[in-house]
Amino acid sequence: MPTAPEAAVLAALDRVRDPEILRPITELGMVRAVEVDADGRATVSILLTIAGCPAARRIEADVLEAASQAPGVSEARVEVGVMTPEERRDFVERVRGDRGSRPRQFGPESLTRVIAVTSGKGGVGKSSLTAGLAVALAERGLAVGLVDADVFGFSIPGLLGLSRDGVTEQPTRVDDMMLPPVAHGVKAISIGMLLGDADPRTTAVSWRGPMLHRTIEQFLRDVWFGDLDVLLLDLPPGTGDVAITVGQLLPQAEVIVVTTPQEAAADVAVRSALVARQTGQRVIGVIENMAGLLQPHGSVLDLFGTGGGALVAERLGDAEHGEVPLLGSVPLSPVFRAGGDTGEPAVLRHPDDPAAAEVLRIAERLMAGGRGLAGRSLGLSVR
Ligand SMILES: Nc1ncnc2c1ncn2[C@@H]1O[C@H](COP(=O)(O)OP(=O)(O)OP(=O)(O)O)[C@@H](O)[C@H]1O
Secondary structure: OOOOHHHHHHHOOOOOOOOOOOOOOOOOOOOOEEEOOOOEEEEEEEEEEOOOOHHHHHHHHHHHHHHHHHOOOOOOEEEEOOOOOOHHHHHHHHOHHHHHHHHOOOOOOOOEEEEEEEEOOOOOOOHHHHHHHHHHHHHHOOOOEEEOOOOOOOOHHOOOOOEEEOOOOOEEEEOEEOOOOEEEEEEEEEEHHHOOOOOOOOOOOOOOOOOOOOOOOOHHHHHHOOOEEEEEEEEEOOOOHHHHHHHHHHHOOOOEEEEEEOHHHHHHHHHHHHHHHHHOOOOEEEEEEOOOEEEEOOOOOOOOOHHHHHHHHHHHHHOOOOOEEEEEEEEEOOOHHHHHHHHOOOOOOOOHHHHHHHHHHHHHHHHOOOOOOOOOOOOOOOO
């Protein structure tokens, strides 16, 4: 039987969450023992999945803080050990449930809303918007995952601050399970995290279709996201292999099309939406990016023209599929761009910036209008 101070420490540890799994460490079998001596000196032994796991320091610091503040504790010490193979198997089972009985992640029975973001042309800001929307939704309390399916042009790690100076955070591997790094509340996975020690700034991925297919499949199967409200996918531009793979693996996915205001970009954007439709996905809206840049003296410079977003929305709406709304028009903004460069998304740091504000508005709109989100326990996921 634990003494009263030991029970108090255990209760405090219930509030320490694994930063990758976002569940209490006490639930995950990560607390081996808690002892508090007669003078109130606490010793907490914790178990990590692997030695030097990326989250180790954070867990240790959080445990120390929680134990130190428990009633009846005068000082605290943390001992860190590593799980045995059996303990690790038990851990994996606790995290994702029994393999035989667990439903396929994001399968038809999953309650997670899946939104794929696509574009016709490259460089229209699809990845910047996807990252911004993911962070905005997470900030509003949703459990959000982000798959960077743009295998050749991966940029999500940089946009979320998970890649700095050529070093990219990697998922923690526990047996055959990968735990995605978390940034700004978003669980993210990208091919850029699986290049080992290679510098993503100078490493190119040149794979053929089957390899791309397997990679996306692996992201959806082996990367453990836990219960998500929303999974966003940043698709490569165009109508290639990955778009078709995503259509096959996630037929329930909803699709958002990103375009610039330029007519030439709009034509290609329509084509990528039509491919999504052919694979059974539903196009839920269009976002126009790189719209008019507000000048210091108050006028607006329409660098890429106007009207592309509305044009794409109009062309995609028809009697069979109904109206496809223009979800928003995000202006060009140096602040928004800089937030992506530094990995500090403008939606968090500069929510009043016109581009960030529009992305936040679009996120609200997505939360309000979602097919799958209606009637669900939104915002209740503990983060
Ligand atoms: N609203 C905006 N204002 C200013 N710069 C922007 C805006 N949106 C995106 N950018 C910048 O434009 C460039 C391209 O954006 P991004 O990489 O997000 O595009 P993309 O469509 O995902 O490209 P690709 O699919 O080809 O990788 C980046 O440098 C980004 O910072």
